[in-house]
Amino acid sequence: MRKVKIVILGAGYGGLMTATRLQKAVGVNEAEIVLVNKNSYHYETTWLHEASAGTLHHDRVRYDVKNVIDTNKVQFVQDTAVEIKTEEKKVILENGELEYDYLVIALGGESETFGIKGLKEHAFSIVNVNSARQIREHIEYQFATYNTEIEKKDERLTIVVGGAGFTGIEFLGELGNRIPELCKEYDVDYEKVRIICVEAAPMVLPGFDPELVNYAVAHLEKKGVEFRIGTAIKEATPEGIIVGKGEDETEEIKAGTVVWAAGIRGNSIIEKSGFEAMRGRVKVQLDLRAPGHENVFIIGDSSLMINEEINRPYPPTAQIAMQQGETCARNLAALVRGKNELEQFKPDIKGTVCSLGEDDAIGVAFGKKMVGSKASFMKKMIDNRALYMIGGPSLVMKKGKFNIL
């Protein structure tokens, strides 16, 4: 009897959770499991704002995939998926191809620029380890260059953050800690630095409790962040950004650094492979399979599920991706054993905490609102929990956050 072949694309939260659960759920004789990932490492997407600001080294936000998978049961292939040929049950990789009986697409999202001119060319995005360390180095280079110039360009010290959503706010919180350090490091006057958050929507952190949002804004403003809410970026240029002002006018904001943190869409491979999608996200069945594809699961940022209570999509979070991975692994194990009744996925939102820097945060956990060091502690526990779920206690010891006040 030929073994069932399962291919998992992506070693992010969803893909790694699927792989680590599946390697326990099925025997070596039942299925051949292949995990494909672009890099040899997994990175904590939800920690990238720290690596980008330079408050946490990028090696702290990643670990080797091989450290958490059982290589006797899961074969790891380091390669990049280019296209999925569902009719042929085949994945085209940059350096080869893979056939599958069951496929899990867990490739993560991509930055959504909404067609704003110049954004791809002139703005950075907090999307992976490579981009995070480039942002950190870019900001440091601006500070290092400031004092070497005879005519000082103060705009070198201006950082524009596009978007006041989760990533934008967490990145601003880290900058609040990092900027005073950089000023000291490079003999730069703190008063010269500007951090400007530009958000097209009329509010900060949409969906969050207004009381918590007020706390966050006050905290960040105290650290020197200027908020330009209800202000749309029209264009990014080599010199900064151009924003809308009133009905027809525009205004230029000069800035040495522009970081776009305002949108995420599904992976481009989704549309390229012919799946029906909205902004790269496939509205999956409750069993996490793509409609019309009995053998293809889609989880994480490229999947779309509606929260019936508010009739809006669930946000693309690590929490949901990991829970999907658990369900996906159980459903795959069932299919391998010839069962056709699959489990229906239901997110269990334990809480959401948004960090505001080193020792402050806002959030809701177990139905309770919290702020300050208590929320910050909770945030670190959530970060450690993600490590624990995928790599057990040894990974928590190695990569966990213990800088608890």
Added chain:
Amino acid sequence: MRKVKIVILGAGYGGLMTATRLQKAVGVNEAEIVLVNKNSYHYETTWLHEASAGTLHHDRVRYDVKNVIDTNKVQFVQDTAVEIKTEEKKVILENGELEYDYLVIALGGESETFGIKGLKEHAFSIVNVNSARQIREHIEYQFATYNTEIEKKDERLTIVVGGAGFTGIEFLGELGNRIPELCKEYDVDYEKVRIICVEAAPMVLPGFDPELVNYAVAHLEKKGVEFRIGTAIKEATPEGIIVGKGEDETEEIKAGTVVWAAGIRGNSIIEKSGFEAMRGRVKVQLDLRAPGHENVFIIGDSSLMINEEINRPYPPTAQIAMQQGETCARNLAALVRGKNELEQFKPDIKGTVCSLGEDDAIGVAFGKKMVGSKASFMKKMIDNRALYMIGGPSLVMKKGKFNIL
């Protein structure tokens, strides 16, 4: 009786040596001593190649001037000298002016670009703390950017060092240590990195013993440095450099980083203030005074003295600047006390050691040639000695080099 007013311009090796010796040699009632420096700190010019490569943090190569002067005896003014009006016995500063009875010009040298096109705009120079940390950050940014680009530009990872003199060779030695670290840090293939040393003269380290030079070249080549000796830089561009090739041809070398380490000239204030000079250096009298100026001493990189034995100028080194500072302080003390017979300066070259990175060097000390860890040890002792001479044992403890194998 009006106190004699002595103004010392510059807190480099020569200026600080003059100030610290003078504060002991003359009483508070005899003279008023003012030390003027652009920055609040002194930096070790001879260690800047380490800060530029990133092997030593820039805060390790500097210390506060106020830590080593006796502020009861020496008044410290943080300001930049703009021009000296010798007829009026006055120094024009950016934010004021200072009158003097005796003046010490110890302002250090400047990078000499020999009129090579584009060098000022497109190349970095290892000249001060600001430029050193900018070079470090620039190189790191190139490495950080490499993996974010879809089309890899290998030339980002090419570093051209212009000049195979002392600074160029020492910088190459540090790069030899630093590049493997950067490759690891930014997931860059070591094979993709190129370090090219371009030197117009037909030899490396002119004036050094050929046996030692061969050792240095072999050592650096083993670390991956390519030498292009007898090759003149014709132009620096935003993409790299253009060098001469044969009689009339030129060749482009693309490089993300070009560091010019090939020449030093005297301070531009010298010519601006009407002193007769060659490339900004004044051929001073044996008592270190400028010819025709009985009350102006010039020491360090802006002074020129001939080594009669070989009929060539002494090189601008920290060793000579510090020795000049000692003589200068004694001569000032004599003048303050009305004595007109001044001491004649004679350099006492104890040795010269050129570092080749962390644990290797070449050099001559106490008349003996040495290489390897022995020479490297000697180099660190020379560095520590400079600290000791100016700031005593406490400065050695604070800033000294003790990473001795």
